[in-house]
Amino acid sequence: SQTIHQWPATLVQPVGSPLSLECTVEGTSNPNLYWYRQAAGRGLQLLFYSVGIGQISSEVPQNLSASRPQDRQFILSSKKLLLSDSGFYLCAWVRSTRDRVGNTIYFGEGSWLTVV
């Protein structure tokens, strides 16, 4: 069965420190992968999405970057965190565009990032 895992679940980092959030998918191949950020009480802001290895599309210019080193791995990074990077980060995947039967969205458990 398809699953998605995201870690770490909680992170407290000082301003200026690096960040790495990881998301992995199991039970599928060539998924479309997404990183979202959600500030307190707000909606989902799309940060990056990827349709394949090494293919990254950025939706919002910011202090963050994303990479997809393997088919089922999606990493969100920062070299130097800002206070404004604090929030709840969600990874999501959608079944490959070549397989449209039963399209649905799977979400990771989420990562709480507090920059202090």
Add this chain to the structure above:
Amino acid sequence: AQTVTQSQPEMSVQEAETVTLSCTYDTSESDYYLFWYKQPPSRQMILVIRQEAYKQQNATENRFSVNFQKAAKSFSLKISDSQLGDAAMYFCAYIQGGSEKLVFGKGTKLTVNP
């Protein structure tokens, strides 16, 4: 570009009553999927209901049902016999078939009063 609009930032309902959350979307495509997701305070995203655009019949899942009006591009969620556990943020989402285009509305915060 595809957009999803949830015009109600907040809604409230009395326990055991019925509430309807609205969602409209804009697309020129004919092949797409629509979803309602629930996000409780734990922040976990929970699928409530899913609708394929090519299906005319409205999807239902127990107390949750949708009113899918394809021509009007409307996809409202009706919660019957509301329970305290239904209190959450609800997101409407759109996926274009055969595409990476995934769009969410801004969400509606539902409060259930005892």
